[in-house]
Structures are given as C-alpha cells and as structure tokens.
Amino acid sequence: GFIAPNSALANPNGTLIIAENETPENLDPANATNSTVNQLLVGVYDALVQFEAGETTVSPQLATEWTASPDGLTYTFTLRDGVTFHDGTPLTADDVVFTLDRLKATSGAVMNDMGPYASASAIDARTVSLTLDEPFGPFISALSRIYIVSKAQVEPHMGDDNARGWLAVNAAGSGPYSVTTYRPTELVTLGAYENYWRGWDGDHVAAVVFRYIAEPSTQLALLKAGEVHSAPDITVQDKLALMDTEGFQVDIGAAAT
Numbered sequence: 001g002f003i004a005p006n007s008a009l010a011n012p013n014g015t016l017i018i019a020e021n022e023t024p025e026n027l028d029p030a031n032a033t034n035s036t037v038n039q040l041l042v043g044v045y046d047a048l049v050q051f052e053a054g055e056t057t058v059s060p061q062l063a064t065e066w067t068a069s070p071d072g073l074t075y076t077f078t079l080r081d082g083v084t085f086h087d088g089t090p091l092t093a094d095d096v097v098f099t100l101d102r103l104k105a106t107s108g109a110v111m112n113d114m115g116p117y118a119s120a121s122a123i124d125a126r127t128v129s130l131t132l133d134e135p136f137g138p139f140i141s142a143l144s145r146i147y148i149v150s151k152a153q154v155e156p157h158m159g160d161d162n163a164r165g166w167l168a169v170n171a172a173g174s175g176p177y178s179v180t181t182y183r184p185t186e187l188v189t190l191g192a193y194e195n196y197w198r199g200w201d202g203d204h205v206a207a208v209v210f211r212y213i214a215e216p217s218t219q220l221a222l223l224k225a226g227e228v229h230s231a232p233d234i235t236v237q238d239k240l241a242l243m244d245t246e247g248f249q250v251d252i253g254a255a256a257t
Helices: 035-041 093-106 109-114 139-145 151-157 164-169 216-224 236-243
Strands: 015-020 063-068 074-079 117-124 127-132 177-183 187-192 207-212
Touching: 015 216, 074 093, 093 109, 093 117, 093 127, 093 151, 109 139, 151 164
Parallel strands: 015 207
Antiparallel strands: 063 074, 074 127, 117 127, 177 187, 187 207
C-alpha cells in the first residue's frame, strides 16, 4: 500500500479513481503519443517543457529556459536544479541525452513529431544542446512528449531491445507520481513521490487509480455510486444530463493534443 510522506511536509491525501475504457498498450514513454499511455505517463514523467492543463502553449518543466541559434538548428536548454528521479538519482544532462538516444534507436512513436531532430549532447551537468538538420517550428511543442528517463535505472536493462521490454512494465521518471501497481487489463495505481521537485503545497491526492472499464453504462453506474470519481468515456447524452445534476461536474476545456 501507499505510505504517506513524513507529516512535517504538506501531505497529499486521499485517492482519485479514474475510469478509462481502453487498457494502455504499455508504460514505455516511447509510445506516449497514444492517449491511453500518455494519460498515465504525464503524471509519472517530466519533459523539458509541458502543456499545463488547459494551456495551448508550453511552459518550462525540467528546462527552466532555452535559446535557439539564429539559424534555428541548435536549441540549448538549462536544466532545473534539485530534480531527482523516483530512485533518488539526480537529473543531469546525461539523462536527457540518454533518453533521446534511446528513443532514436528504438524509432519510438514520439519521435515522429520531432521532425528533423538530429542529435543531443551534454554541454555540462545542467546544460543540454539539441541539434536539428533543418529549422522546425513545432520542435519545442514536440518536446512535451519526450519524457525523460533515469539513465541509472534504464541503462542496465537496455539489452538488445533498447529497454523496450523493461520500460513496458516499469517506470523510471521524476514526475509527481510513481507507478505502484501495474495490472494491464485491470488497473494502474500511482503513488505520490515524496521528493517531487515542485513540492506538495496545496490540495493533492496521495494516490491515483486508473480502472479499465469498457462499457460507458458501467462507468456511469460506478460514477453515480461514487466508486469512480471521473468517467470521461460515458455517452454524450449522459454528459449532457449530468451538467444539470447536482453533485456532478462536466468539464469542457481546451486540449493541446
């Protein structure tokens, strides 16, 4: 079970249960263009930049700032200090380079959005440079799906499949939650990572459960019974009906998909 962090800290508490109609392909960040994979991983991993909820332009995440060369071929990122992965190892430029080299070697689906990306190099522990073969306008946005993995955790499992098999069922991120249970056709549970770099001030849950429930009618029944808290896949008619039902909220928002 989940062990709550030391009570001297702001304490996340409670459990959020989310219904999902489709089981995730696996946990490999190389597949994060798939929404069922991504909705899990966006809370487990960090990227250099990320779309905050409801926003349609990226904000800094692991990178605090970046510059582009005048010819548009080289982007230089300054990394945030004090970030640790869930195994406790500190984030450095080597992790970013390792992540991108692995994704390129596996021809991961997320690389499809990276256009003419060529290579990555570590300038020092806090600075990483990414190079393109030609200028590419959407490049920074595409980096929101490049989830940075811990080199220390993943490298021992590279084998002859570039750690595809290991990362399919294990996670190596630095995000607010770590994967605590992975039962592919049934549920995935996430637990709050005590040393997350953003801290835990404010109102946060200690655990998140994704339950895989194919039938919209079953999702609706569980939502009404309070056994799930969020049911995105119920029918449009039921969503419209719940807009006028006390105790339920229907959220309609911008999505930077």
